[in-house]
Amino acid sequence: MSELPDDFADSLSRVLDPRHREAAAEIIEAATMLDDVGLRHFLRLFAARVRASDSPIRADELRRYLQQAARARP
Secondary structure: OOOOOOOHHHHHHHHEOHHHHHHHHHHHHHHOOOOHHHHHHHHHHHHHHHHHOOOOEOHHHHHHHHHHHHOOOO
């Protein structure tokens, strides 16, 4: 398994809405508790959103991704 890049935290903070960083961190932490399928789904949704728009990501968006990922099936 490869490690995260050294600047991962900086990169992540650039895409998150500054007003939502604390809540976003909690949601991302919750996503790490998902099974492999759910976590993969969450990360794919998150990555697709980053690619689709330059606007900062809000906690409510991440919460929706977490809910969708929690329902993901293999």
